[in-house]
Amino acid sequence: xxxxxxxxxxxxxxxxxxxxxxxxxxxxxxxxxxxxxxxxxxxxxxxxxxxxxxxxxxxxxxxxxxxxxxxxxxxxxxxxxxxxxxxxxxxxxxxxxxxxxxxxxxxxxxxxxxxxxxxxxxxxxxxxxxxxxxxxxxxxxxxxxxxxxxxxxxxxxxxxxxxxxxxxxxxxxxxxxxxxxxxxxxxxxxxxxxxxxxxxxxxxxxxxxxxxxxxxxxxxxxxxxxxxxxxxxxxxxxxxxxxxxxxxxxxxxx
Numbered sequence: 001x002x003x004x005x006x007x008x009x010x011x012x013x014x015x016x017x018x019x020x021x022x023x024x025x026x027x028x029x030x031x032x033x034x035x036x037x038x039x040x041x042x043x044x045x046x047x048x049x050x051x052x053x054x055x056x057x058x059x060x061x062x063x064x065x066x067x068x069x070x071x072x073x074x075x076x077x078x079x080x081x082x083x084x085x086x087x088x089x090x091x092x093x094x095x096x097x098x099x100x101x102x103x104x105x106x107x108x109x110x111x112x113x114x115x116x117x118x119x120x121x122x123x124x125x126x127x128x129x130x131x132x133x134x135x136x137x138x139x140x141x142x143x144x145x146x147x148x149x150x151x152x153x154x155x156x157x158x159x160x161x162x163x164x165x166x167x168x169x170x171x172x173x174x175x176x177x178x179x180x181x182x183x184x185x186x187x188x189x190x191x192x193x194x195x196x197x198x199x200x201x202x203x204x205x206x207x208x209x210x211x212x213x214x215x216x217x218x219x220x221x222x223x224x225x226x227x228x229x230x231x232x233x234x235x236x237x238x239x240x241x242x243x244x245x246x247x248x249x250x251x252x253x254x
Contacts, residue, residue, distance in 0.1 A: 034244040038236040048226040056116035056219040067109040067117035074125040096127035115219035126198030155181030188235035199224040
């Protein structure tokens with residue numbers, strides 16, 4: 001999985017991590033106290049990943065290898081020749097689909113022999129290797145997808161509805177919304193080791209397999225480290241919004 005705009009999670013399985021962005025349901029200054037810093041971090045992360053990718057998309061790999069070729073080499077040497085690699089539309093829409101055992105790379109990543117392309121492709125190949133070895137956080141994240149797809153949308157709606165309704169019904173709805181949205185925050189936390197591990201694998205394999213030189217690793221680090229920051233921002237945003245909901249509930253009950 002790699003960020004698309006800010007965060008893309010394509011069913012690595014098909015969920016867009018933009019669901020993790022806070023929704024300002026109330027014009028409440030307290031909301032911005034909770035959510036503001038995390039939102040700024042998200043914007044900074046978005047800028048960093050776009051800047052790094054654009055910069056190192058212009059830097060050709062010394063070997064002339066493309067993203068698709070780099071991914072194929074890593075997969076084959078990892079015993080994953082059955083995993084297909086496909087070109088897909090969209091900027092940074094790259095992802096690994098564990099259900100169809102397919103690596104889908106955006107056209108630039110697939111075709112270009114650039115530092116950015118091989119870095120992103122190797123990261124996605126890292127997810128395929130996680131799948132092969134039964135990396136638990138990856139499988140836990142996949143299991144959570146149905147709950148998150150509901151919770152990220154329905155949770156805030158139920159919470160807002162509960163705030164407008166009085167009595168036991170309103171309180172029950174609000175807590176149901178909080179619990180549903182809590183799955184989104186948990187999902188964001190589980191995503192962190194998955195993404196960090198995939199990037200670590202990518203960096204090691206790119207050098208050990210001779211795809212890039214040690215000197216070229218600087219650009220790989222810049223691209224993948226910027227991507228990692230987006231997942232940190234996503235987790236911060238989800239957690240802070242959850243804390244905001246809990247604070248509002250505490251106000252209501254006090």
